[in-house]
Amino acid sequence: FNEDGALPNFIRETETNSSCPCKEEQAKLDIGRFMPHPRCSQIFRDVTCTTTLGSRNCYMSAQNVQGAYYDSTLTAGHESSYSTHYGQVCCYDDQGYLMQTSYQPVIKIDQSTPYSPGFPMRAYEFGTNPYQGMFEVPGLSAFHHDMMPYYLCCKYADFRCQMFYWRRPSSACQQYQPPALGTLMGAGVMTTLQKQKLIFNDPGVYNLLYAQRTSLTPEVRIQARIERFPDRSVDFSGYNIEQFKLVQPSNATVLTGVALESSDSDRVHVILRKDTRRSRYRTTILVGDVIRYFDNMQLQRFRGVTVYVNNVQRGQSEVYVVLNKAQIGVRIRESYAIDMDRLPTYMESFGLLDLLVSVPHYYHA
Numbered sequence: 001f002n003e004d005g006a007l008p009n010f011i012r013e014t015e016t017n018s019s020c021p022c023k024e025e026q027a028k029l030d031i032g033r034f035m036p037h038p039r040c041s042q043i044f045r046d047v048t049c050t051t052t053l054g055s056r057n058c059y060m061s062a063q064n065v066q067g068a069y070y071d072s073t074l075t076a077g078h079e080s081s082y083s084t085h086y087g088q089v090c091c092y093d094d095q096g097y098l099m100q101t102s103y104q105p106v107i108k109i110d111q112s113t114p115y116s117p118g119f120p121m122r123a124y125e126f127g128t129n130p131y132q133g134m135f136e137v138p139g140l141s142a143f144h145h146d147m148m149p150y151y152l153c154c155k156y157a158d159f160r161c162q163m164f165y166w167r168r169p170s171s172a173c174q175q176y177q178p179p180a181l182g183t184l185m186g187a188g189v190m191t192t193l194q195k196q197k198l199i200f201n202d203p204g205v206y207n208l209l210y211a212q213r214t215s216l217t218p219e220v221r222i223q224a225r226i227e228r229f230p231d232r233s234v235d236f237s238g239y240n241i242e243q244f245k246l247v248q249p250s251n252a253t254v255l256t257g258v259a260l261e262s263s264d265s266d267r268v269h270v271i272l273r274k275d276t277r278r279s280r281y282r283t284t285i286l287v288g289d290v291i292r293y294f295d296n297m298q299l300q301r302f303r304g305v306t307v308y309v310n311n312v313q314r315g316q317s318e319v320y321v322v323l324n325k326a327q328i329g330v331r332i333r334e335s336y337a338i339d340m341d342r343l344p345t346y347m348e349s350f351g352l353l354d355l356l357v358s359v360p361h362y363y364h365a
Helices: 009-016 024-029 140-157 162-167
Strands: 032-038 057-063 065-069 078-083 090-091 179-184 188-190 197-199 204-211 220-229 249-264 267-270 283-287 291-293 299-302 305-309 319-323 328-334 353-357
Touching: 009 065, 024 057, 024 090, 032 305, 140 162, 179 204, 204 353, 220 328, 249 319, 249 328, 249 353, 267 319, 283 305
Parallel strands: none
Antiparallel strands: 032 057, 057 090, 065 078, 179 188, 179 353, 188 197, 204 220, 220 249, 249 267, 267 283, 283 291, 299 305, 305 319, 319 328, 328 353
16 A cells, blocks of 8 residues: 555546446447456456456456547647556456446455456556556566555455555446447448448458547558359369359358558458368468467557457457557457367358447547
C-alpha cells in the first residue's frame, strides 16, 4: 500500500476509456478493444484462471488503454490521444454477466480458492513501448505491480481482500459503448456497419473499410479478395478427371483473402489456402510479407498489430487481427473449420472465408 497508494489513481483512465462490456456476448464481438485472457479463456484452451478464480471466461484489453485530452488553448480546440501503461480485465460468470469485486463472500470458505472477478492492471501485461521503464516490461511489470499484490494481499491473506480491491476495483459497464459490426460471409452475403444487408457477386479486390487519419486515430485500410466459387458437385474420387473440370467457376463469389493495415502498423494478409493445400493449415498468415505460424505461440504481437488464433479449432482456421492504435479488429474464419486433430478424414473444405469487422463507436461520426 505504501507504494501503490502514492501512485496516481489510474481507475479513472481505465473506467473512462476502457469500461468493460456488460455481457460476454459484447466482449466476444468487440474484437478491436478486448481479447480473450491467455490464462482464463476457452478460446485459448486454458481455463485454469489462477488469478481470476470463480470466473468462467475472462477478457482483457487488446492493447494499452488509450487516453485522450482536450487542448483548450488552441483556437478551435484540439483533441489528441495518448497511450497509457494500464490494462483492463473483465470476467464473466457462467451466465455471461460481468462479475464485480463487491460480490466477494463475507467469509473466505476455502483458503486456497478466494473469489476474484478480475481487476484492472496498473501495468499492461504485454508491456508498453519502449519496454524498459517502471511499468513497461512485459510480464514482469504486471507481476510486480498487480499479480504479486493479489497473491500477498488477497489469495494468501487471512482477510477478505478489502485493501486490494480498494486499490483495484473491478470495472462497471456504465461507460461502455458497443462497436459497429460488419460481416461478409458465404456467397457474397454482406452486412454493412450501418446494418444494411446486400448480396455482392462480382470478383475482384475491393476496399471494405477506409478510415482517414484524425487527431485520435490513424489511417486504416481493409481490403478483400473475392473470387468465383468452383463447382463442388464434381466427384473428386475419380482417377481420370481433367484438372479444368475441378475448377469450373460458378456464379457465386466468395471471400478468399483479407489484407489490413494502419498508418502505424505492419500489413497483415490472411489468405485462404487453395484446394489440396489445406490438410495442415487452412489459411496462410503474412505479417510484413513474412509468413507466420501459430502452432505453439497462439498469440503474437508485431509493430502496431496483434494476431492470435483460436487454439481449439486447429490449422489456423480462425484468425483474429487487432490494429492496436485504431482499436479495429477482424475475425477471419474458415467456413468449414473442423478440428483436424479429431476428424482427419475431412481434409477438404468448401474453400471460403467468413469475415467480421468490429469498429469502435467513435468512428461513427
